Amino acid sequence: MERFKDVLKASNLKSTHQRLAILDSIDQFGHIDIDTLFDVIIRKYPTMSKATLYRNINDLINFHILEEVKLPHQKQQYEIKKVPHIHLLCSKCGSVEDIFIDTKPLLEAISHQSGFIINSSFMVMNGICQHCRS
Amino acid sequence: MERFKDVLKASNLKSTHQRLAILDSIDQFGHIDIDTLFDVIIRKYPTMSKATLYRNINDLINFHILEEVKLPHQKQQYEIKKVPHIHLLCSKCGSVEDIFIDTKPLLEAISHQSGFIINSSFMVMNGICQHCRS
């Protein structure tokens, strides 16, 4: 994952194995909570400490490399910051899907109605996924 | 606040002073975090315990009387469950406004594209409120 080395360098953060493992794992899972992430990483780096994990997660969030995802009734999760998308949270199987769709019309309507300048948005849909329907 | 007595009765929950104070305060604030809520209530009911507060909050959420609001980079908040609305979170003054707007077109587009059946949605807009702009 050379890509993440560059990402870290761009923020003057050293490319440690731990950091790369964190980014790598989150990238693979899409979104992941702290405990799962810790379990995954400790298999590869048995010395990994929770303190290091929390510290790095927070550092990476501060540099806008990671993003926290707070879903209702779920533990906080983390993901690589990428283009805007919407979370689809299935109440049956618990899966979280991402969907990319144009939200501009809605955002413009909101801005127009409220005078609020929107910099970013966060949306979660609760319901039943396609798989659980059938 | 007779209204909340009925709400509680409908769920077979006893109308204790504490519960009414919780609902009353949350209703007044719109959305409020645990610590602020505790501070507000303890002024009126000095014996109120944090355990009682947490216990009731969770009970009320389970009966769908309250709703948790998880905003990015903020402490979890709670609100009375009401009609769908969107949270506008100002990154300058930290205020949270609610806006009521038709989201049907977007939700339908999402359903259509993904096959996901949406039961409820949660949306937060991050940006600058009208007040901070001027």
Added chain:
DNA sequence: CTTAAATAGGATAGTTAATATCTTATTAAG
């Protein structure tokens, strides 16, 4: 390559948030 300064990791202890348990008090129905 070696080396040295800067930064990060790991272990531990310490906070803070949230929950479970137990006893006393309050509510609501007859």
Added chain:
DNA sequence: CTTAATAAGATATTAACTATCCTATTTAAG
């Protein structure tokens, strides 16, 4: 009023997160 059911309050406990300190790793310069 009385009583059975439920809730409150106090306390202890668990879980989530953070700060500190010392050692190890990274990186850039020679």
